[in-house]
Amino acid sequence: MAAPAKFLGANSCASSSCHGGGGANQNQFLVWSLKDFHSQRPVAMLETARARQIADAAGIADPMTDERCTTCHEPLRDVPKSRRGPAFNPVEGVSCESCHSPAGNWVRSHTRTDYTRADRTAAGMRDLENLYVRANTCVACHQVVSPALLRAGHPELMFELDGQCVAEPKHWSAAKNGNGTQAWFVGQAVALREMSWELSRQSPPDQNEIARWRALAWLMRRAAAADPPLPAPPKSDQAANADIYNLMQAWADRVARTAAARTWTPALSHAELAALAAASADFRGPAPQPLQARRAGRLVLALDRLLPQEKKFAPGDACDKDLNRLFALAQSVPDFDPAQFARALDEFRKGINRMTR
Ligand code: HEC
Ligand code: HEC
Ligand code: HEC
Numbered sequence: 001m002a003a004p005a006k007f008l009g010a011n012s013c014a015s016s017s018c019h020g021g022g023g024a025n026q027n028q029f030l031v032w033s034l035k036d037f038h039s040q041r042p043v044a045m046l047e048t049a050r051a052r053q054i055a056d057a058a059g060i061a062d063p064m065t066d067e068r069c070t071t072c073h074e075p076l077r078d079v080p081k082s083r084r085g086p087a088f089n090p091v092e093g094v095s096c097e098s099c100h101s102p103a104g105n106w107v108r109s110h111t112r113t114d115y116t117r118a119d120r121t122a123a124g125m126r127d128l129e130n131l132y133v134r135a136n137t138c139v140a141c142h143q144v145v146s147p148a149l150l151r152a153g154h155p156e157l158m159f160e161l162d163g164q165c166v167a168e169p170k171h172w173s174a175a176k177n178g179n180g181t182q183a184w185f186v187g188q189a190v191a192l193r194e195m196s197w198e199l200s201r202q203s204p205p206d207q208n209e210i211a212r213w214r215a216l217a218w219l220m221r222r223a224a225a226a227d228p229p230l231p232a233p234p235k236s237d238q239a240a241n242a243d244i245y246n247l248m249q250a251w252a253d254r255v256a257r258t259a260a261a262r263t264w265t266p267a268l269s270h271a272e273l274a275a276l277a278a279a280s281a282d283f284r285g286p287a288p289q290p291l292q293a294r295r296a297g298r299l300v301l302a303l304d305r306l307l308p309q310e311k312k313f314a315p316g317d318a319c320d321k322d323l324n325r326l327f328a329l330a331q332s333v334p335d336f337d338p339a340q341f342a343r344a345l346d347e348f349r350k351g352i353n354r355m356t357r
Contacts, residue, residue: 005124006104007076008085010095013103018111028096028171035169038094042073057152068149072141099137101126131178132260135161135190143191144198147206159194161187162305181269182259184305185223189256192216193249200245215294217248218282219302220255226275227268230255266311270356273306277349283342293336300330303348312355319355322348
């Protein structure tokens with residue numbers, strides 16, 4: 001086996017004939033270093049008063065050096081000396097190699113014109129065009145924060161692959177972004193897997209995290225049911241025992257892999273939107289109000305990603321207005337009125353039917 005790859009540093013990628021040029025196919029370094037949230041902010045964030053506060057409350061002496069913070073905000077810091085190349089810079093934030101993998105073993109070969117995507121992947125470069133691989137890369141820093149850090153005031157994280165990829169200042173061509181609904185689906189399944197895994201390790205599991213997990217599990221059951229070839233989910237997401245978390249973790253992973261591997265079609269995207277828009281009966285059911293409110297919160301975010309994927313959709317049209325109303329109704333957990341939300345969801349659904357007729 002080859003030695004573990006070395007991290008070479010963003011400057012190794014930045015020569016003007018490679019990724020440091022001004023042209024659209026060579027400007028990756030410029031886009032990242034000047035515009036991407038990942039190049040400056042994650043490390044700078046650890047120097048703020050807010051970071052101090054969180055660290056103090058969590059009993060952490062120095063957020064700039066403690067692995068509990070650097071693992072996401074300053075990931076290169078944790079790379080051992082033996083794996084640092086000459087241009088390595090530990091404080092360059094979330095860098096090229098944090099996402100594309102350390103370049104030591106592939107930097108020379110990855111430009112060979114006879115090299116295929118499969119060759120590059122075999123050399124150790126991460127295949128980020130594959131939505132499952134991409135979701136796994138991003139989710140590592142974008143979903144699970146330990147209960148201790150949450151109690152210390154760290155913001156809750158919510159991973160959503162499609163929206164977060166769209167929000168990234170793009171250093172790649174639009175074609176490589178993949179289908180929005182597929183990215184959404186794969187990302188949410190991977191988020192569910194991570195939340196299930198985290199809960200399976202907590203004893204007792206955190207009540208707030210359970211509530212967030214239930215809402216997402218509900219959403220993914222619905223979404224997966226719209227696509228029959230996907231494996232069937234575990235029987236119940238109600239029981240709060242470790243078993244259900246393990247089962248859900250395994251299911252969510254299988255669903256994510258399956259969905260990432262298939263050829264996605266507009267019909268499938270529409271089936272997803274239609275299935276989620278048809279969920280009003282669940283808000284008329286016996287589930288407790290706080291759970292209903294969290295389901296609604298997850299649902300509106302999903303509809304917001306899926307609706308613009310419809311060919312006939314235009315911003316500001318009737319469906320868009322219906323969706324704004326759903327957002328308003330889902331805004332506050334304590335004031336959430338399930339029956340009212342159910343009626344508004346029925347309106348939204350009718351609007352979609354009219355639009356696509
Ligand atoms: C699992 C990855 C992860 C870990 C571990 C982590 N953070 Fe964060 N942190 C994030 C992400 C992602 C954001 C951006 C959240 C957003 O914009 O929604 C963030 C945001 C922040 C913010 C901005 C908060 C705000 O209110 O806007 C601060 C400050 C911060 N983190 C400090 C810390 C400190 C201090 C630690 C260690 C005690 C830490 N983080 C550990 C991922 C992490
Ligand atoms: C936050 C994660 C992340 C970081 C940081 C990052 N990339 Fe990327 N990069 C991606 C994703 C996602 C894609 C799109 C999928 C693909 O083409 O593999 C991509 C695509 C690319 C592409 C292919 C562009 C195309 O359209 O064919 C190149 C080249 C690239 N990145 C270089 C870099 C370089 C150089 C850096 C650092 C200066 C960097 N990336 C930093 C995630 C990242
Ligand atoms: C090594 C950890 C790490 C990885 C991997 C990572 N991120 Fe981030 N990301 C962060 C941190 C930390 C922040 C917070 C920076 C800030 O806003 O201060 C952030 C911020 C962001 C933001 C802006 C804030 C927000 O939440 O809207 C977006 C969008 C984003 N990341 C998308 C992605 C995507 C897409 C991927 C995968 C291709 C990815 N990230 C991979 C750590 C990471």
